[in-house]
Amino acid sequence: MCPPEHFGVLYEINPWMHREVSVDLDRAREQWGGLVATLVEAGASVELMEPQPDLPDLVFTANAGTVNNGRYVPSRFRHPYRQPEVDHDVAWFRANGFEVTPLPEAVAHEGAGDALPFRNVFLSGYRSRSDAAAHGPLSALLGVPVRPIELVDERLYHLDLTFCPLDDRRALVAPKAWDRYGRTVVEALVPEPFVLEDDEVLAFCANSVVVGTTIVMAACPPRVGRQLEAWGFDVAVAGIGEFLKAGGGCRCLTLALDVAIPAAATPPPSWGTAAAR
Numbered sequence: 001m002c003p004p005e006h007f008g009v010l011y012e013i014n015p016w017m018h019r020e021v022s023v024d025l026d027r028a029r030e031q032w033g034g035l036v037a038t039l040v041e042a043g044a045s046v047e048l049m050e051p052q053p054d055l056p057d058l059v060f061t062a063n064a065g066t067v068n069n070g071r072y073v074p075s076r077f078r079h080p081y082r083q084p085e086v087d088h089d090v091a092w093f094r095a096n097g098f099e100v101t102p103l104p105e106a107v108a109h110e111g112a113g114d115a116l117p118f119r120n121v122f123l124s125g126y127r128s129r130s131d132a133a134a135h136g137p138l139s140a141l142l143g144v145p146v147r148p149i150e151l152v153d154e155r156l157y158h159l160d161l162t163f164c165p166l167d168d169r170r171a172l173v174a175p176k177a178w179d180r181y182g183r184t185v186v187e188a189l190v191p192e193p194f195v196l197e198d199d200e201v202l203a204f205c206a207n208s209v210v211v212g213t214t215i216v217m218a219a220c221p222p223r224v225g226r227q228l229e230a231w232g233f234d235v236a237v238a239g240i241g242e243f244l245k246a247g248g249g250c251r252c253l254t255l256a257l258d259v260a261i262p263a264a265a266t267p268p269p270s271w272g273t274a275a276a277r
């Protein structure tokens with residue numbers, strides 16, 4: 001996580017951001033500190049990176065890159081405003097012993113904001129912020145299959161606003177935000193999805209942080225709370241309203257460093273050829 005010392009809405013790169021809306025920095029600090037305390041209480045340990053002047057979105061560390069098994073693939077940001085974040089992200093990951101493996105230059109991919117692990121694959125959103133063309137290289141670098149989901153609602157511009165894996169069977173999902181193929185991908189993969197209503201999605205319910213059996217969320221509508229409780233989860237609410245002004249919620253403010261999906265077996269050399277069929 002990255003403290004919000006330089007957080008603000010200084011440009012507009014998603015439909016939630018309006019430069020004329022001012023951020024209350026004291027409140028942002030308080031809310032961010034509350035989120036850290038909630039995560040720690042749930043059992044997480046939190047590593048920090050240095051905030052940097054002129055990089056107001058560096059607080060959204062979910063977008064720093066994609067992590068698996070001690071390997072880190074830095075993001076390639078769509079918008080020039082966020083591109084200078086990458087040097088700081090890479091420096092942190094090098095200093096902390098991760099193997100840094102970059103994507104080709106021509107593709108955009110915004111890290112764990114768009115790539116979420118479920119079982120033995122990553123689901124990866126694309127369109128406004130990440131390119132589908134990033135999925136092949138990402139899969140090769142992480143050693144894990146990557147399944148694409150096109151994001152069709154511009155308010156829900158990153159996958160982590162529409163999909164929240166809870167455990168090996170369950171996830172909070174917002175299928176209206178996905179193309180038809182993406183829906184079939186999730187249907188095939190997630191045995192017990194809980195479909196969020198539109199207002200629950202827009203309250204950033206899917207942008208929750210899962211720490212063991214605790215779900216840390218920005219707000220918990222009763223219907224969602226009842227389902228999570230029935231599944232045996234505890235909900236902890238962490239108000240992060242100042243960050244919603246920039247289009248980011250609880251999960252966007254964090255990046256999981258302990259993702260560990262086993263590398264897929266290398267396909268045989270005849271994979272996909274006529275001989276294999």
Ligand code: ARG
Pocket residue numbers: 013014017057060062063082112113114158160161246247248249251252
């Ligand atoms: N203002 C940031 C942006 O538009 C918010 C990032 C939210 N991050 C996320 N993982 N959904 O890039």
